Amino acid sequence: MSSELTATTGAGQALLDELAYWGKDEYLERLAGYPQEVREEVLRLAAAIWPVSYALGYNFLDQVDQGLGCLTLEQLAEWVKATLDVYEQEGLQAATRYLAEVENNFLCRLRGEHGLSLAAATPRLLPYLRGLAGYELALAPGPESWTDGETIFLPPEISLFKQSGANFTAYKLLASFQWGLLRFGTLEGALALRPELAAELARRYGRQSADQEPFPGDFYALFPAPGLAADLFMLLETHRVLSCLQAELPGLMRDSQPVCRRLQNRRPPPVALRGRARLLESWSRWVLTGDAGPGLRPGEKELYHRGLGLLARVGQAGQTDVAGPPAKDSGAGRQNGGVGLSMELTAELYRLLEPLPGDHGGDAVADGAGVVPLLGVLRPAAFQAVRLRRREERRQRFVEALGAFLPPEVAAGSPETSEETSKWFDQSLSAPDSQGLAMLIAGAEEDEVGRESPMEAGPPEYLVIGGREFKLPEEIQALARQIRDDLGQIPQRYLSAAVGLAGGAPIRGPGPAAGQDGQEALVGALVYDEWDYRRQGFRKNWCKLLLKELAPVQSTFVDTTLQRHRGLLLQLKRQFEMMRLQQRYLKRQRDGDEIDFDAVVDALADAKAGVSPGEKLFIRLSRDERNIAAVFLVDMSSSTEGWVSLALKESLTLMCEALEVLGDRYAIYGFSGMRRQRSEFYHVKDLDEQYNEQVRGRIAAINPREYTRMGPPIRHVTKLLAATEARVRLLITLSDGKPEDYDDYKGDYAIEDTRHALIEARAAGVHPFCITIDRQAQDYISHLYGAVSYCFIDDVKKLPLRLPGIYRTLTT
Structure with missing residues (x-):
């Protein structure tokens, strides 16, 4: 019987061969009775279940006749997808029961007769809610609708209507109403x-x-x-x-x-x-x-x-x-x-x-x-508790960020103890001529045409201390706006605490410093989904990502690299210096370099019409600092051993030296690991971390490790960049080969998961780019990154020369 069966897909044929090998003639006979189209679809779906659980795969073949009796082929695929979700959340027995009761468990729910679950509504409801609120609200099931200002709790299921669309509207109304209580x-x-x-x-x-x-x-x-x-x-x-x-x-x-x-x-x-x-x-x-x-x-x-x-x-x-x-x-x-x-x-x-x-x-x-x-x-008490916790978090972040930003000499004349610092600060505010004066002021408003996006709130802010003026970075300005929205003003004690910490505030990375072995996890394991193209759905909470500190090593590597490439480095620094500032023209300014003829015409028309004419009649040339955040994600798999690893480290060293001249925010992370339970993410440099001897030592410590599971690190970097305020967010991956791990993370499965992770990155406003030295990369790289989002380097020794040029092209 098995010799009469063929499948057009390789996975389906492999499953037929396995059934024949184990003597499962009853399944082969049943499959032989299906029309060709039905048989191929059943084999395709069974092949998607097989790597997850053999027992569940046999259960599917046992129940597929029942499913074919009431489902279309398109619905059959959704049935399998829902079954795998149940398996990963509740185990084999629950998934078996789900398969056995297709009418009650799946078809009725598909028709909306059993209502719509919050879990099914969340992928559409959560982006709507966050767009409405303007910040990261969360959704969670609960017996009653309520909110604490951070999470909105809604019923786990709504069954007002038979149609899931109408039930979704009910969820949308309930969620909007809870937002209204906050708003x-x-x-x-x-x-x-x-x-x-x-x-x-x-x-x-x-x-x-x-x-x-x-x-x-x-x-x-x-x-x-x-x-x-x-x-x-x-x-x-x-x-x-x-x-x-x-x-x-x-x-x-x-x-x-x-x-x-x-x-x-x-x-x-x-x-x-x-x-x-x-x-x-x-x-x-x-x-x-x-x-x-x-x-x-x-x-x-x-x-x-x-x-x-x-x-x-x-x-x-x-x-x-x-x-x-x-x-x-x-x-x-x-x-x-x-x-x-x-x-x-x-x-x-x-x-x-x-x-x-x-x-x-x-x-x-x-x-x-x-x-x-x-x-x-x-539950206002829960709301108040969340608000006070957020207020304290904002205060701590603002004080530490401002303290890290201010130069040490700002605090040199201020007392060291917090009580004396507060007293000194209060006195300075009461004495306008004092050299210790510290206050936040807003700069001149820019024309709306000059704004990057409607999300940018107001003009830039400056901190004035003792007559010195400091323009605050966007991150600190955003914190200041949040505090002012919450409290109505920036409390004096916030500024005094930051001034007291000037030059000495800790720089926050992903976690504490490394332990003695240099390989301690910075935080507990993070869990990420993984895309399974065979069922067109995610394996929920499938991969554990461990954040690890790469212990710096004492080495002459960086000095040797800088000496070897000193000519190239000088050239790069000159090129990057010219990129440091961007120019744009702001119209309708009170003063400027040229006359704005459009504004003059409008003013004359207003004057003839008896309306008071405008006074903003000039164009001013504005030179803005770049607003770019870039992450270099480095492949540390075992295949990079030798020249590849050396070229990667030399390239990163030259990039860091050049970027310090340019002033862009950048981070470096490495990735490797083995199996889905241990995907490892190595900290080399964070976005807001200073480039120092510790970072140079971590670059020197980069060395080949294990395998190349790319999905989890890409998703984690996407999460980091999505939370970063920047006009351009870049994810540049340096790799020598295609994604692959020790388990079943190989071939099409690994490529499709990586591709989906990159799609998720683009949806989050992150621009991915890949630099690869894999000689076989042409077979898959364009499918992963698109036609213009990758670069193939045939000679690894050219990487240090090519990387800065590629970065310059991406950011100009």
């Missing part, structure tokens, strides 16, 4: 509670705020029925945030109307409720869809419309919040009028409902009526 200040309500309101409620009801409870529990405790107060406050805040989202995200709110109607249909009808619960439910329905539904009695309609008037007030406040300046992440300066108004109107709604029957003394809502199920739960 519009709900979680900072403790700052907005007016003492007058608290005193008025205390006089009316004779109750005191529960100081031991955080907001909003302390606010609810002022009412005789805290549960009712909680429902009313949550209702008002839901309407306020929805009004804000309607103004900020009208498309989302339009698409979410079916979600709101479905949520309303799941609520108890007002006619089945009584008293307070009926009015509360009618208001909740109005907030969701604008339709209260039937059931109100004549005596209740007046109260209902008075309540709508109060809801309309808080909705208008939401529109005002959107029209104002956008709030930054966790900003203490955020306008809290909206949430403060919600607390005032909670008291008014409460008085409206007081005469009606209903027990709301506890936390539960009577008769099943409740607040609109969008807000989730409020």
